[in-house]
Amino acid sequence: MNYFADLALRLALLLNLALALNIPFRWGGRLILSQGIFVAMGAYVVAISIVRWDLHPALAVLLAGLIAVPSGWLLARIAAPLSAATFALLTFLLALAGMEILENWDSLTGGRSGIGGLHNLFLPGLNASPKMSVALVLLLLGLLFFLLARFLFQTQFGRAVRASRDDATGAELDGISVIRVERDVFILFAVHSALAGALWAFALPRVIPEYFDFAVLSLPIVLACILGGGEQPRHALLGALLVLALDEGAQRLPTTPEVRADVPLLVVGIAYVVVTLINGDSGVLSTANRFKARLRRYM
């Protein structure tokens, strides 16, 4: 039972984070490698406000979402003049620097030992374990953002984001403010990531920096978006499921105990190379469609 609760929690988190990254990355063409820091922001805000300030959990989660708004705005300001690859690299540096802050700013974050003592989350009327309860709430959050993304995809905003990615000059000539569109996209990304982190914190024994490490959290999410391939929110969900399957498979590989911890990350690394080599960043669905088209030609 504990295994299924763990699996549900990981799936719910992955789905949320892949959905959050899908909008700036696949719609807007802006790769962000520091998502873990936004998740950490949410988790730490919740931990600090509940444990140190004795705030109500619902208010703490709300506060985490609110604090993410200026950080998303700031990220958009930084991204505005930069090319996509340079911005991606900068976010990588941001991820590393963010981890350093989490580990070294003892008075705020509790350093490497982090912050503990969060209450368990129980859903009223449901006989679910605390982890399963968090997973269910995260799935609900994911569903809300999924519906929002599906709605936004067809609206003028969704088209403006994609137009800004494909041809920023053309989009501006058409009256779209690329800067404003990017700002909104980054704020949406930051808020969703922080809310997911805030809820996830309730399932953690302690909120420690290790959970938000670049390689552990951000890299698999980017992989999910690459594997999913397309712009639609369902592609992000497919990518998240594939990454989870990949991770589960990697953990079941027959290895010695000494190297067991390295294998999942090694598999992620290989997947990055293989997927980009085979198909650029067009994803699994696109490869499957191409394969189907070729098959039809021969049949």
Add this chain to the structure above:
Amino acid sequence: MIKTLLESTPDAAIFLLAAISFGMVWASRREGLFHLALGGLMICSVGLFNHAVNAGLGIPFSIGVAVITGAMLGLAVELGLYRVFRRRNVSGESFLLASFGLLIVFERVTSMSLGTMPLSLEIHRGIVERINFMGSELTAIQWKTVSVALVVFIVIAFMYIGEWGQKLNAVRQSGFLYDWRVGRSSVLLAGVSLISGAIAALGGVLYHLQHRIVIERAAMAYIVPAFVVVLSAESVGGLVASLVPPHRHSAKIDRGLRVGLYLLMAFLLAILTQVVTRVLEPEWKNVILLGVTLLVLRFGTVGRRERLPAGVTP
């Protein structure tokens, strides 16, 4: 003051070696190529160096093994990955993602082969003997690192100023035109990757000989200052070149200036990290690097969009 300057030189030497190797591959693409896999092949070379030392090959021979490994891996990355990407004309992000993947693969494979991290290198204590010079206490291996870095820098600077640098610049501007008018760009790029891998491996081994410990994220720790130095040097180089009157402008001086700035920026960055680490107790290296990068990207011209959107100040 002089003591701080002198004690920053070993770090500056490592930053310089990493920046030279990163900068070469970076300069092979017009928009820049973020060859993060360089950190991975460096750590692989260090892994092999460790095995060679343990097998009793001796330090000079083991360094040779590591350098050859780095060069071969660099070449393999170019032929197996980047050449395919160049042919397909993929985006800079795809290069970055694949390079990241390789960085992780190399890092994990090395971690698996070396066992538990952090790993202490079994090197005899003679090389860490302290030599007192003008109030600073640097070890023998640190002085050797500085000398090697200077030699490599001088050789590479002459290469950049000469015909090789001109060719590399031409490929950067247009590989297609280079193939048409000069020769095969693929051969030049293969050579660049080979040299870059060898220098990265050399820098990595010297760094690990100084510290005698291989940490979990050594590959990332090695490559991050490299791209900060390269971005800063390119930005400052661009600004300085823009101040030169057009009739005095020379491509040769321009190339020389940029590679010279690698040395200056590596040194400044090393001093900055040294000073901040002394003032603030814990390690804030990446925060400093982020601050420098933000500053450079804000005021420089490198890494910018081709056309800035309305509302963004140039």
